[in-house]
Amino acid sequence: MRIVFAGTPDPAVPSLRRLIESRHEVIAVVTRPDAVAGRGRKMQRSPVGQLADEYGIPVLTPHKPAEPEFAEALTELAPDCCPVVAYGALLPAEILDIPRHGWINLHFSLLPAWRGAAPVQAAIAAGDEITGASTFRIETGLDTGPVYGVVTERIAVTDTAADLLARLADSGAALLEQTLHGVEDGTLQAIPQSTEGVSYAPKITVEAAQVRWDQPALAVGRAIRAVTPLPGAWTTVAGNRLKLGPVELVEEALPERQIDVRKTGVYIGTATTAVRLDRVQPQGKRMMAALDWARGARLEPGAVVE
Incomplete structure (x- = not known):
């Protein structure tokens, strides 16, 4: 498939790298705009943007995905599917239907548990023994779309959020690739999430x-x-x-x-x-x-x- 990948921080990098090396064609990358970072407080490209630059892949950096120019650019690219990993911005309804296979998100929890921005942190704080990652088709609700597949991961008693997220980023990348294979082949159908066991993990402030x-x-x-x-x-x-x-x-x-x-x-x-x-x-x-x-x-x- 021709895909446009959306992601921003380090945990999204394994997925992008894996998809670049897969049978699918990454025709463009969407990431958050360059931002001030580091001790030098200089403008820096996101980790996902940096990897795209290394491979010569075009990078789109809309300030807001609702910008008409972004919808126009995406329509012109005509992707078959748009995989998403920790992009960092809500996607408006008008762009969700542009790719014929929709937008498929890799979320670092076993949905419907820990919907929201900080699922790994919430799982550790709650004392969960098992967590994982899920791929699902994005709809207008917050992480409510039907699920394609999951992988599980045991939480060690010494795990920090960084430790656990690094493992999930790797196993989740493989899950995302297999999900795209199944969607393209027509062998994988998304299953609606259960209405039971729903929990939320909002962004953690300082x-x-x-x-x-x-x-x-x-x-x-x-x-x-x-x-x-x-x-x-x-x-x-x-x-x-x-x-x-x-x-x-x-x-x-x-x-x-x-x-x-x-x-x-x-x-x-x-x-x-x-x-x-x-x-x-x-x-x-x-x-x-x-x-x-x-x-x-x-x-x-x-x-x-x-």
Whole structure:
């Protein structure tokens, strides 16, 4: 099939690469416009756009997919199908019918669970043991379209969002390729999603990534891993924001929110047992060992996180 691929961040790259190397022809790529990124705050092409450039594939970067110029360009390209992986913008109804096989999305959950922008993060935070990826035909509802296929993935107790997403990006790329094969051959039919087990995973804001120390240690650990590395879990100490890497659960209890600095590490009390910090990042500095931070911070006895 002649396909136009839509995607933006790193997790979409394995799918684009696999489709470029497949029997299908990638005639163009749609991605979000170049944006300021990195310490130098320079304009950068998205990871998907960069890969397309490497292969000499035309790149479309509409500010909004509803722009008439985008619909005109897509109509002129006349794709058979438009696969989508983490594109980052809602697709208006008027362009969904342009490709004869529609737009097929790779979503990183087992639909109808965790519809929305942050399914991997939501699965980890909820303590799910199994998750996966689904391919479905896009319709106007939020991730409500009929499903073509799924792959499953076990969530390890140490998985961060980055760890799990990297595995799903790879297995999902294979699923997406096989889905396109089946759609082209007419051997694959989409099945409507169940009306039971529906859950939602909205985008996680920086504010929502603040650690709630009044929760049990297990929930605290999951919440931190769910937002690692982005947007990053954080708390405040003496009025200063402190970004946290994944923590270790320990059996000893401490008063809730209390910081205890020992030779063996830096511990913080939760609603149940304590957690031991590993890596932290003070404002304006790089990630460092928690003990190094604590020694430099010269915390008062009985100091607490806020």
